Amino acid sequence: MVVQYGAREVVITTAAAIHREKLYGKQCRSVVKDGTPLEQVVLDPEGNVFLPSELTYLATDSAGSLATSPLTQTEEGELLDLKPSSYRVTRELTPAGIEVLACLRVDAVIPVKCEVTPGFYTTEYAYHDAPQLKTAVLNVTADGAFLLTGTPVEAPLQGKNDVYNFFDDPESDRDDSGEDDLDDLTFDMF
Protein backbone atom coordinates (compact mmCIF):
# COMPACT_ATOMS: atom_id res chain seq x y z
CA MET A 1 0.00 0.00 0.00
CA VAL A 2 1.04 3.62 -0.55
CA VAL A 3 0.79 6.36 2.05
CA GLN A 4 1.44 10.08 1.85
CA TYR A 5 4.12 11.08 4.35
CA GLY A 6 4.61 14.83 4.16
CA ALA A 7 5.56 15.66 0.59
CA ARG A 8 6.55 12.15 -0.42
CA GLU A 9 4.78 8.91 -1.06
CA VAL A 10 5.95 5.91 0.93
CA VAL A 11 5.38 2.34 -0.22
CA ILE A 12 4.55 -0.07 2.62
CA THR A 13 4.83 -3.74 1.73
CA THR A 14 2.70 -5.84 4.02
CA ALA A 15 3.08 -9.52 4.86
CA ALA A 16 0.60 -11.93 6.43
CA ALA A 17 -0.70 -10.89 9.85
CA ILE A 18 1.00 -12.65 12.75
CA HIS A 19 -1.27 -14.81 14.87
CA ARG A 20 -0.38 -15.91 18.39
CA GLU A 21 -0.42 -19.60 17.55
CA LYS A 22 2.34 -19.08 14.97
CA LEU A 23 4.57 -17.85 17.80
CA TYR A 24 3.50 -19.91 20.78
CA GLY A 25 1.25 -22.73 19.54
CA LYS A 26 -2.33 -23.15 20.69
CA GLN A 27 -4.66 -25.08 22.97
CA CYS A 28 -7.72 -26.97 21.76
CA ARG A 29 -10.46 -28.59 23.81
CA SER A 30 -11.94 -31.94 22.87
CA VAL A 31 -14.52 -34.15 24.53
CA VAL A 32 -13.90 -37.83 25.30
CA LYS A 33 -15.77 -40.59 27.07
CA ASP A 34 -14.17 -43.89 28.07
CA GLY A 35 -11.23 -42.98 25.86
CA THR A 36 -13.40 -42.43 22.75
CA PRO A 37 -13.46 -38.94 21.22
CA LEU A 38 -17.03 -37.65 20.89
CA GLU A 39 -18.31 -35.53 18.02
CA GLN A 40 -20.09 -32.26 18.64
CA VAL A 41 -23.67 -31.93 17.43
CA VAL A 42 -26.37 -29.28 17.54
CA LEU A 43 -29.56 -30.14 19.42
CA ASP A 44 -32.70 -28.12 18.70
CA PRO A 45 -35.64 -27.68 21.12
CA GLU A 46 -37.65 -30.38 19.28
CA GLY A 47 -34.96 -32.96 19.92
CA ASN A 48 -33.53 -33.00 16.38
CA VAL A 49 -29.79 -33.51 16.18
CA PHE A 50 -27.65 -31.98 13.44
CA LEU A 51 -23.98 -32.04 12.64
CA PRO A 52 -22.42 -28.57 12.50
CA SER A 53 -21.56 -29.23 8.83
CA GLU A 54 -25.31 -29.46 8.07
CA LEU A 55 -25.79 -25.82 9.04
CA THR A 56 -24.81 -22.58 7.44
CA TYR A 57 -25.02 -19.08 8.89
CA LEU A 58 -26.87 -16.41 6.95
CA ALA A 59 -27.74 -12.76 7.49
CA THR A 60 -31.53 -12.45 7.68
CA ASP A 61 -34.12 -9.87 8.61
CA SER A 62 -36.61 -10.42 11.42
CA ALA A 63 -38.95 -12.39 9.12
CA GLY A 64 -36.18 -14.79 8.21
CA SER A 65 -35.72 -13.47 4.65
CA LEU A 66 -32.18 -13.44 3.35
CA ALA A 67 -30.49 -10.03 3.60
CA THR A 68 -28.32 -10.13 0.51
CA SER A 69 -26.44 -6.82 0.75
CA PRO A 70 -26.77 -5.55 4.30
CA LEU A 71 -25.81 -1.94 4.94
CA THR A 72 -23.95 -0.65 7.96
CA GLN A 73 -25.28 2.10 10.15
CA THR A 74 -24.33 3.59 13.48
CA GLU A 75 -26.57 3.00 16.49
CA GLU A 76 -27.80 6.58 15.97
CA GLY A 77 -29.10 5.56 12.54
CA GLU A 78 -26.48 7.16 10.31
CA LEU A 79 -25.73 5.01 7.25
CA LEU A 80 -22.03 4.50 6.59
CA ASP A 81 -20.65 4.35 3.06
CA LEU A 82 -17.98 1.85 2.14
CA LYS A 83 -14.51 3.35 2.29
CA PRO A 84 -11.92 1.99 -0.11
CA SER A 85 -9.26 -0.50 0.90
CA SER A 86 -5.87 0.91 1.87
CA TYR A 87 -4.45 -0.97 -1.09
CA ARG A 88 -6.55 1.10 -3.52
CA VAL A 89 -6.12 4.65 -2.23
CA THR A 90 -3.35 6.70 -0.67
CA ARG A 91 -3.96 7.79 2.91
CA GLU A 92 -1.94 10.15 5.04
CA LEU A 93 0.79 8.94 7.37
CA THR A 94 1.69 11.24 10.25
CA PRO A 95 4.16 10.95 13.13
CA ALA A 96 2.43 9.82 16.32
CA GLY A 97 3.13 10.01 20.01
CA ILE A 98 3.20 6.94 22.17
CA GLU A 99 -0.29 7.85 23.45
CA VAL A 100 -1.88 6.78 20.14
CA LEU A 101 -0.48 3.28 20.59
CA ALA A 102 -1.26 3.28 24.30
CA CYS A 103 -4.95 3.86 23.48
CA LEU A 104 -5.14 1.24 20.74
CA ARG A 105 -6.86 -2.11 21.24
CA VAL A 106 -4.80 -4.03 18.68
CA ASP A 107 -6.52 -6.69 16.60
CA ALA A 108 -3.90 -7.38 13.93
CA VAL A 109 -0.11 -7.32 13.81
CA ILE A 110 1.22 -7.03 10.28
CA PRO A 111 4.97 -7.13 9.58
CA VAL A 112 5.85 -4.55 6.95
CA LYS A 113 8.75 -3.17 4.97
CA CYS A 114 8.97 0.56 4.41
CA GLU A 115 11.47 3.37 4.07
CA VAL A 116 10.81 5.66 7.03
CA THR A 117 12.97 6.49 10.01
CA PRO A 118 12.37 4.59 13.30
CA GLY A 119 9.47 5.89 15.37
CA PHE A 120 5.71 5.72 15.66
CA TYR A 121 3.40 6.86 12.87
CA THR A 122 -0.33 6.70 12.47
CA THR A 123 -2.69 6.26 9.54
CA GLU A 124 -6.09 4.73 8.78
CA TYR A 125 -6.36 1.20 7.43
CA ALA A 126 -8.80 -1.18 5.80
CA TYR A 127 -7.77 -4.44 4.18
CA HIS A 128 -11.01 -4.73 2.18
CA ASP A 129 -13.43 -1.89 1.43
CA ALA A 130 -15.12 -1.29 4.77
CA PRO A 131 -17.67 1.08 6.35
CA GLN A 132 -15.27 1.93 9.17
CA LEU A 133 -11.53 2.38 8.89
CA LYS A 134 -9.28 1.04 11.60
CA THR A 135 -6.67 3.09 13.34
CA ALA A 136 -3.21 1.85 12.42
CA VAL A 137 0.11 2.58 14.06
CA LEU A 138 3.26 2.00 12.08
CA ASN A 139 5.88 0.97 14.63
CA VAL A 140 9.33 1.24 13.03
CA THR A 141 12.44 0.13 14.90
CA ALA A 142 16.00 -0.45 13.78
CA ASP A 143 15.21 -4.20 13.64
CA GLY A 144 12.00 -4.08 11.64
CA ALA A 145 8.59 -2.54 11.23
CA PHE A 146 5.05 -3.57 12.12
CA LEU A 147 1.65 -2.15 11.29
CA LEU A 148 -0.61 -2.51 14.32
CA THR A 149 -4.28 -2.06 13.48
CA GLY A 150 -7.14 -1.83 15.90
CA THR A 151 -9.77 0.21 17.68
CA PRO A 152 -8.92 3.31 19.70
CA VAL A 153 -10.35 3.50 23.21
CA GLU A 154 -10.59 6.42 25.58
CA ALA A 155 -8.14 7.02 28.42
CA PRO A 156 -10.42 8.44 31.09
CA LEU A 157 -8.94 10.82 33.62
CA GLN A 158 -10.29 10.24 37.12
CA GLY A 159 -10.97 13.30 39.22
CA LYS A 160 -11.81 13.13 42.91
CA ASN A 161 -15.54 13.35 42.28
CA ASP A 162 -15.79 11.60 38.91
CA VAL A 163 -16.25 8.11 40.25
CA TYR A 164 -19.02 9.06 42.65
CA ASN A 165 -20.96 10.40 39.70
CA PHE A 166 -20.16 7.31 37.70
CA PHE A 167 -21.15 4.67 40.23
CA ASP A 168 -23.90 6.32 42.22
CA ASP A 169 -27.48 5.81 41.28
CA PRO A 170 -28.77 9.21 40.05
CA GLU A 171 -31.64 8.78 42.52
CA SER A 172 -29.17 9.10 45.38
CA ASP A 173 -28.43 12.70 44.37
CA ARG A 174 -31.84 13.81 45.61
CA ASP A 175 -32.13 16.07 48.63
CA ASP A 176 -32.43 13.83 51.71
CA SER A 177 -33.61 16.54 54.07
CA GLY A 178 -37.27 15.99 53.23
CA GLU A 179 -39.96 15.46 55.88
CA ASP A 180 -40.34 11.76 55.10
CA ASP A 181 -36.84 10.95 56.28
CA LEU A 182 -36.91 12.80 59.59
CA ASP A 183 -38.52 9.93 61.53
CA ASP A 184 -35.59 7.65 60.75
CA LEU A 185 -33.02 10.08 62.04
CA THR A 186 -32.40 9.60 65.78
CA PHE A 187 -29.68 10.96 68.05
CA ASP A 188 -30.21 8.49 70.91
CA MET A 189 -26.61 7.30 70.79
CA PHE A 190 -25.41 10.73 71.81
Add this chain to the structure above:
Amino acid sequence: MNIIHLATEDGRNARVPLLRPRRLTPATVKVTATGEEVTTKAVHRGNRHLDPASIDPQSLIDADPEIDLDNVGRILTDTTRAYRRPGSHALEGNFQVIVTTYAADGTVKERKPYVPREANINDVSPVRLGKHIPLVELFQRFVFHNQLYIAHHDGLQHEFLFEVARSLEAAEAAETLGAGPRGNLPLVLQHGGAPTRAFLIGSTEGERYSLRVLLTRQELKVPAAAAAVSAPD
Protein backbone atom coordinates in the same frame (compact mmCIF):
# COMPACT_ATOMS: atom_id res chain seq x y z
CA MET B 1 -17.16 -4.21 36.90
CA ASN B 2 -14.18 -6.12 38.28
CA ILE B 3 -12.26 -5.32 41.45
CA ILE B 4 -8.48 -5.54 41.50
CA HIS B 5 -6.52 -5.90 44.73
CA LEU B 6 -3.52 -3.73 43.93
CA ALA B 7 -0.33 -3.37 45.96
CA THR B 8 2.67 -1.11 45.44
CA GLU B 9 6.32 -1.90 46.21
CA ASP B 10 6.13 0.00 49.51
CA GLY B 11 3.44 -2.34 50.83
CA ARG B 12 0.36 -0.13 50.42
CA ASN B 13 -2.64 -1.86 48.92
CA ALA B 14 -6.28 -1.25 48.01
CA ARG B 15 -9.17 -3.02 46.31
CA VAL B 16 -10.16 -0.71 43.45
CA PRO B 17 -12.55 -0.89 40.48
CA LEU B 18 -11.20 -2.16 37.18
CA LEU B 19 -13.28 -0.91 34.26
CA ARG B 20 -13.48 -1.29 30.51
CA PRO B 21 -12.82 1.93 28.53
CA ARG B 22 -15.27 3.17 25.91
CA ARG B 23 -14.48 2.68 22.20
CA LEU B 24 -13.85 5.94 20.38
CA THR B 25 -15.37 4.69 17.11
CA PRO B 26 -19.18 4.46 17.02
CA ALA B 27 -20.78 1.04 17.42
CA THR B 28 -22.50 -0.15 14.24
CA VAL B 29 -25.27 -2.53 13.23
CA LYS B 30 -26.11 -4.22 9.93
CA VAL B 31 -29.45 -3.26 8.39
CA THR B 32 -31.48 -4.10 5.29
CA ALA B 33 -32.28 -1.49 2.63
CA THR B 34 -35.50 -0.73 4.54
CA GLY B 35 -33.61 -0.10 7.77
CA GLU B 36 -34.52 -3.36 9.50
CA GLU B 37 -31.77 -4.79 11.67
CA VAL B 38 -30.05 -7.87 10.29
CA THR B 39 -29.20 -10.84 12.46
CA THR B 40 -27.20 -13.94 11.70
CA LYS B 41 -29.17 -17.18 11.92
CA ALA B 42 -28.25 -20.84 11.63
CA VAL B 43 -30.01 -22.37 8.61
CA HIS B 44 -30.09 -26.02 7.58
CA ARG B 45 -28.31 -26.30 4.25
CA GLY B 46 -30.18 -29.36 2.98
CA ASN B 47 -27.31 -31.76 2.61
CA ARG B 48 -24.21 -31.73 4.74
CA HIS B 49 -22.06 -33.16 1.96
CA LEU B 50 -22.85 -30.36 -0.48
CA ASP B 51 -20.97 -27.10 -0.34
CA PRO B 52 -23.00 -24.52 -2.31
CA ALA B 53 -19.87 -22.46 -2.90
CA SER B 54 -18.01 -25.19 -4.77
CA ILE B 55 -20.80 -27.31 -6.26
CA ASP B 56 -20.66 -28.07 -10.01
CA PRO B 57 -23.10 -29.85 -12.34
CA GLN B 58 -20.94 -32.92 -13.01
CA SER B 59 -20.42 -33.69 -9.32
CA LEU B 60 -24.19 -33.46 -8.82
CA ILE B 61 -24.76 -35.93 -11.69
CA ASP B 62 -22.06 -38.30 -10.47
CA ALA B 63 -22.97 -38.34 -6.79
CA ASP B 64 -26.77 -37.95 -7.18
CA PRO B 65 -27.07 -36.55 -3.64
CA GLU B 66 -30.46 -36.30 -1.94
CA ILE B 67 -31.82 -33.15 -0.37
CA ASP B 68 -33.04 -33.41 3.22
CA LEU B 69 -36.55 -32.13 2.41
CA ASP B 70 -37.69 -32.24 6.03
CA ASN B 71 -35.08 -29.79 7.20
CA VAL B 72 -33.71 -27.80 4.28
CA GLY B 73 -34.01 -24.06 4.91
CA ARG B 74 -35.10 -24.54 8.51
CA ILE B 75 -33.95 -21.69 10.75
CA LEU B 76 -32.56 -23.10 13.96
CA THR B 77 -32.87 -21.11 17.15
CA ASP B 78 -32.33 -21.90 20.84
CA THR B 79 -30.00 -24.75 19.99
CA THR B 80 -27.77 -26.53 22.48
CA ARG B 81 -24.35 -28.02 22.03
CA ALA B 82 -24.35 -31.79 22.62
CA TYR B 83 -22.01 -34.71 22.07
CA ARG B 84 -22.36 -38.23 20.70
CA ARG B 85 -20.15 -41.10 19.60
CA PRO B 86 -19.39 -40.92 15.86
CA GLY B 87 -22.03 -42.91 13.97
CA SER B 88 -24.33 -43.18 16.98
CA HIS B 89 -27.65 -41.36 17.49
CA ALA B 90 -27.56 -41.43 21.29
CA LEU B 91 -26.28 -38.34 23.03
CA GLU B 92 -23.64 -38.78 25.72
CA GLY B 93 -23.30 -37.20 29.15
CA ASN B 94 -20.66 -37.49 31.89
CA PHE B 95 -17.88 -36.89 29.42
CA GLN B 96 -14.46 -35.44 30.06
CA VAL B 97 -13.07 -32.29 28.46
CA ILE B 98 -9.43 -32.65 27.42
CA VAL B 99 -7.11 -29.78 26.58
CA THR B 100 -4.47 -30.50 23.97
CA THR B 101 -1.53 -28.14 23.77
CA TYR B 102 0.18 -27.77 20.40
CA ALA B 103 3.61 -26.23 19.84
CA ALA B 104 4.06 -23.54 17.19
CA ASP B 105 5.18 -26.21 14.70
CA GLY B 106 1.93 -28.15 15.21
CA THR B 107 3.32 -31.00 17.31
CA VAL B 108 1.36 -32.10 20.37
CA LYS B 109 3.08 -31.02 23.57
CA GLU B 110 0.61 -32.06 26.23
CA ARG B 111 -2.86 -33.49 26.85
CA LYS B 112 -4.59 -33.00 30.18
CA PRO B 113 -8.12 -32.66 31.61
CA TYR B 114 -9.57 -29.18 31.39
CA VAL B 115 -9.69 -27.37 34.71
CA PRO B 116 -11.00 -23.79 34.54
CA ARG B 117 -8.63 -21.25 36.06
CA GLU B 118 -9.79 -19.16 38.97
CA ALA B 119 -9.62 -15.39 38.70
CA ASN B 120 -6.64 -14.07 40.68
CA ILE B 121 -6.94 -10.28 40.56
CA ASN B 122 -9.00 -9.92 43.74
CA ASP B 123 -7.35 -12.56 45.88
CA VAL B 124 -5.80 -12.58 49.35
CA SER B 125 -2.47 -12.01 47.64
CA PRO B 126 -2.69 -8.66 45.89
CA VAL B 127 -1.62 -7.97 42.34
CA ARG B 128 1.81 -6.44 42.78
CA LEU B 129 3.60 -3.77 40.84
CA GLY B 130 6.96 -5.09 39.73
CA LYS B 131 9.65 -4.15 37.25
CA HIS B 132 9.82 -0.83 35.45
CA ILE B 133 10.04 -0.87 31.69
CA PRO B 134 10.46 2.33 29.62
CA LEU B 135 7.34 3.14 27.59
CA VAL B 136 9.07 3.13 24.20
CA GLU B 137 10.58 -0.28 24.93
CA LEU B 138 7.23 -1.54 26.16
CA PHE B 139 5.48 -0.75 22.88
CA GLN B 140 8.38 -2.11 20.84
CA ARG B 141 8.27 -5.46 22.66
CA PHE B 142 4.61 -6.30 23.25
CA VAL B 143 1.24 -6.21 21.49
CA PHE B 144 -1.68 -5.01 23.59
CA HIS B 145 -4.93 -6.59 22.50
CA ASN B 146 -6.98 -5.15 25.30
CA GLN B 147 -6.87 -2.63 28.09
CA LEU B 148 -8.77 -1.68 31.21
CA TYR B 149 -8.56 1.30 33.52
CA ILE B 150 -8.47 1.67 37.25
CA ALA B 151 -10.81 3.99 39.13
CA HIS B 152 -11.44 4.76 42.79
CA HIS B 153 -14.32 4.45 45.24
CA ASP B 154 -13.32 7.14 47.71
CA GLY B 155 -10.89 9.94 48.45
CA LEU B 156 -8.26 7.73 50.10
CA GLN B 157 -8.15 5.47 47.08
CA HIS B 158 -7.91 8.56 44.88
CA GLU B 159 -4.81 9.73 46.78
CA PHE B 160 -3.25 6.27 46.57
CA LEU B 161 -3.92 5.87 42.84
CA PHE B 162 -2.93 9.45 42.03
CA GLU B 163 0.49 8.81 43.63
CA VAL B 164 0.93 5.60 41.62
CA ALA B 165 0.01 7.42 38.38
CA ARG B 166 2.32 10.33 39.18
CA SER B 167 5.31 8.08 39.88
CA LEU B 168 4.76 6.17 36.64
CA GLU B 169 4.44 9.40 34.68
CA ALA B 170 7.61 10.82 36.22
CA ALA B 171 9.53 7.67 35.38
CA GLU B 172 8.13 7.62 31.80
CA ALA B 173 7.76 3.91 32.35
CA ALA B 174 5.26 1.13 32.81
CA GLU B 175 5.31 -1.40 35.61
CA THR B 176 4.57 -5.09 35.38
CA LEU B 177 1.54 -6.41 37.24
CA GLY B 178 1.86 -9.88 38.72
CA ALA B 179 -0.56 -12.03 40.70
CA GLY B 180 0.02 -14.79 43.24
CA PRO B 181 1.94 -14.85 46.54
CA ARG B 182 5.16 -13.74 44.87
CA GLY B 183 3.54 -11.36 42.40
CA ASN B 184 5.02 -13.06 39.38
CA LEU B 185 2.05 -14.90 37.86
CA PRO B 186 0.02 -13.71 34.87
CA LEU B 187 -3.38 -12.22 35.61
CA VAL B 188 -6.58 -14.22 35.20
CA LEU B 189 -9.37 -11.66 35.05
CA GLN B 190 -12.37 -13.99 35.37
CA HIS B 191 -13.26 -17.59 36.18
CA GLY B 192 -12.12 -19.78 33.28
CA GLY B 193 -10.23 -16.88 31.70
CA ALA B 194 -6.92 -17.10 29.90
CA PRO B 195 -3.76 -16.01 31.73
CA THR B 196 -2.49 -12.70 30.44
CA ARG B 197 0.50 -10.51 31.16
CA ALA B 198 -0.28 -6.98 32.24
CA PHE B 199 1.45 -3.63 32.55
CA LEU B 200 0.31 -0.50 34.33
CA ILE B 201 0.82 2.93 32.76
CA GLY B 202 -0.15 6.20 34.34
CA SER B 203 -0.54 9.89 33.68
CA THR B 204 -1.91 12.88 35.56
CA GLU B 205 -3.52 16.23 34.75
CA GLY B 206 -4.06 18.58 37.67
CA GLU B 207 -5.60 16.47 40.43
CA ARG B 208 -6.91 13.92 37.96
CA TYR B 209 -5.12 10.70 37.07
CA SER B 210 -5.34 7.98 34.46
CA LEU B 211 -4.17 4.45 35.28
CA ARG B 212 -4.47 1.92 32.51
CA VAL B 213 -3.84 -1.80 32.62
CA LEU B 214 -2.51 -2.94 29.26
CA LEU B 215 -3.07 -6.64 28.59
CA THR B 216 -0.80 -8.67 26.36
CA ARG B 217 -0.51 -12.27 25.27
CA GLN B 218 1.90 -11.67 22.40
CA GLU B 219 5.36 -10.27 21.83
CA LEU B 220 6.01 -7.98 18.88
CA LYS B 221 8.12 -10.31 16.77
CA VAL B 222 7.97 -12.32 13.59
CA PRO B 223 7.62 -16.12 13.67
CA ALA B 224 10.35 -18.18 12.07
CA ALA B 225 8.58 -18.50 8.72
CA ALA B 226 6.46 -15.46 7.84
CA ALA B 227 4.83 -15.86 4.47
CA ALA B 228 4.33 -12.89 2.20
CA VAL B 229 0.81 -12.07 1.14
CA SER B 230 -0.46 -10.11 -1.80
CA ALA B 231 -2.90 -7.23 -1.68
CA PRO B 232 -6.62 -8.08 -1.95
CA ASP B 233 -8.31 -8.07 -5.35
